[in-house]
Amino acid sequence: MERRTGVREAEADGTATGPDPDARWLALLMHAAFFLLLGASLTRFLMRHPGEARTPWIIALSITLAVLYLLGPVLGSRPTPRRLTWLGVLVAVWMVLVVLAPSFAWCAVPLFYTGLRILPPRAALALVALLTAFVVAAQLRLATGFDPNLVLAPPAVAAVATAVFVHMQRQAVRQRDLAARQRELIDDLLRTRRELAATERREGTLAERQRLSMEIHDTLAQGLSSQQMLLQAADRTWDADPDAARRHVRTATGIAERNLAEARRFVHDLAPADLAEGGGLEAALHALAARESAQAQGALTVRCHVEGTPHAPLPDRVQSALLRIAQGALANVREHAGATAAGLTLTHLDDRVVLDIGDNGRGFTPEPGAPRATRATRATGAVRGHGLPAIRARVHQLGGTLTIESAPGEGTVLSAEIPLAPTALTTPEDPT
Numbered sequence: 509m510e511r512r513t514g515v516r517e518a519e520a521d522g523t524a525t526g527p528d529p530d531a532r533w534l535a536l537l538m539h540a541a542f543f544l545l546l547g548a549s550l551t552r553f554l555m556r557h558p559g560e561a562r563t564p565w566i567i568a569l570s571i572t573l574a575v576l577y578l579l580g581p582v583l584g585s586r587p588t589p590r591r592l593t594w595l596g597v598l599v600a601v602w603m604v605l606v607v608l609a610p611s612f613a614w615c616a617v618p619l620f621y622t623g624l625r626i627l628p629p630r631a632a633l634a635l636v637a638l639l640t641a642f643v644v645a646a647q648l649r650l651a652t653g654f655d656p657n658l659v660l661a662p663p664a665v666a667a668v669a670t671a672v673f674v675h676m677q678r679q680a681v682r683q684r685d686l687a688a689r690q691r692e693l694i695d696d697l698l699r700t701r702r703e704l705a706a707t708e709r710r711e712g713t714l715a716e717r718q719r720l721s722m723e724i725h726d727t728l729a730q731g732l733s734s735q736q737m738l739l740q741a742a743d744r745t746w747d748a749d750p751d752a753a754r755r756h757v758r759t760a761t762g763i764a765e766r767n768l769a770e771a772r773r774f775v776h777d778l779a780p781a782d783l784a785e786g787g788g789l790e791a792a793l794h795a796l797a798a799r800e801s802a803q804a805q806g807a808l809t810v811r812c813h814v815e816g817t818p819h820a821p822l823p824d825r826v827q828s829a830l831l832r833i834a835q836g837a838l839a840n841v842r843e844h845a846g847a848t849a850a851g852l853t854l855t856h857l858d859d860r861v862v863l864d865i866g867d868n869g870r871g872f873t874p875e876p877g878a879p880r881a882t883r884a885t886r887a888t889g890a891v892r893g894h895g896l897p898a899i900r901a902r903v904h905q906l907g908g909t910l911t912i913e914s915a916p917g918e919g920t921v922l923s924a925e926i927p928l929a930p931t932a933l934t935t936p937e938d939p940t
Contacts, residue, residue: 534621534676542577542618546570549612557609566609573601573615580622587626595626599635603642610646620666624673633670640666722898726832730839731767734803735760759803766799789827790814793834793852800838800850808842809849816856826926829902830854830863836895837865837922845869845920859928860908866921871914899924 550570557563576598583591602619605612616639623635643662742756797812804810822830834852841850847869855862896912899922903910906926914920 535625538618538621539577542615543574545615545618546574546612549609549615552611553609562608566605569601569605569608570612573598573605576601587628591626595623598622599639606642606646610649613643613646616640616643617665617669620669621673624670624677629674636666636670718901722836722901723832725895725898726836726839727770728767730835731763731770733839733843735763735767738763738803755805759805762799763803789822789830790854792827792831793854796831796834796838797852800842804842808847810838810852811849812852812854814854814856818856818861819858822861822928826861826906826928829906830861830924830926833863833899833902833924834865836899840895841865841867841869841920845871847919861926861928863924863926864921865923866919868919871916871918871920873916874912874914 550566553566554563576594579594580598583594599619602612602615605615619639620636623639624632626632627635640662643666644659647662648659738756738760742753742760745756746753793814794812797810800810801808838850838852841847845867847867850865850867853862853864853866855864900910903924903926908924908926911923911925912920913923
């Protein structure tokens with residue numbers, strides 16, 4: 509009952525979801541029916557009972573009933589004391605009319621609707637029963653004899669009208685509840701989308717930060733480390749061997765130029781400078797091998813070999829990652845392996861591409877049970893830094909596998925295998 513009253517109050521205040529077209533048309537239909545029945549009843553009375561003493565009273569009461577009915581929409585739909593008083597006066601005037609002229613009994617049908625719309629359910633049913641009793645009494649007064657239809661038809665009509673109205677109101681309540689639940693669900697979905705978008709932005713930011721850290725480590729940091737070693741070597745040999753010192757300085761200058769190109773590329777689009785120069789991954793790997801050999805000044809020779817032909821150009825993401833892997837692996841060879849020869853082998857297969865980096869250095873013992881290999885110790889006792897985890901992270905981001913084969917005194921072979929299936933290349937980056 510409270511729920512139904514609340515719905516009526518919301519309709520009256522305009523706080524509901526919106527005007528119900530069915531309820532509006534039903535109200536207009538009932539208003540029109542009331543005035544039509546009232547006019548027809550008054551006309552019938554005047555035609556059959558002209559010049560009677562009660563005629564002025566019938567006319568006055570009919571006008572009063574019409575005016576009272578017109579005041580109904582002005583008072584609103586809330587069951588306020590003023591509204592209930594109006595309904596009581598309206599029903600009382602109608603009852604007086606029915607007593608004076610039974611033909612006004614059929615105006616009860618629109619009054620059924622008015623009572624059901626305003627009163628609580630029990631009070632509305634009591635009013636409907638009272639109005640039906642008056643209709644039955646009026647019909648029996650008009651009949652020349654007892655007619656069962658006059659006794660049973662009005663209650664049947666009242667019952668059908670009440671059932672239809674109650675059903676329509678319950679349907680309206682269900683529709684409003686459903687609309688409210690749908691709005692709540694939509695609000696929840698929108699809130700979830702906003703939260704998911706914020707989470708994805710945070711994860712993307714973390715992934716981008718990690719990627720940038722790996723990019724800087726594999727390029728600028730490695731280049732600066734090489735420059736530092738070359739300049740230290742030049743400082744030590746400046747007096748004893750000026751020519752060698754100048755060679756070290758020139759090599760360091762070349763590394764600085766490469767680092768400058770990489771830094772500018774970071775600002776532009778963070779793509780490797782070797783790839784930006786054109787020629788693709790194969791040309792970039794050849795250039796990397798030649799540059800590493802030149803920087804080592806005979807202490808390390810790096811060769812590059814390509815096997816197979818790709819069926820389609822490798823995605824930019826795969827080319828960039830493989831080049832960075834090669835740069836990081838050769839930096840490890842240069843700093844830790846003590847090798848004199850290293851090789852880059854790029855193999856194109858039908859559904860994957862494989863990059864192998866091997867050296868003849870001192871080797872090391874990979875740590876068992878450490879798939880991410882955050883640290884590994886070589887035979888010399890040097891502690892691995894960020895290079896190998898960065899390589900593993902790059903391979904993992906592309907859905908590939910990284911294999912490391914090494915033993916003390918037997919060199920090291922690092923193999924990165926990247927699948928070329930679309931699902932593998934669209935795997936979200938792991939921010940860890």
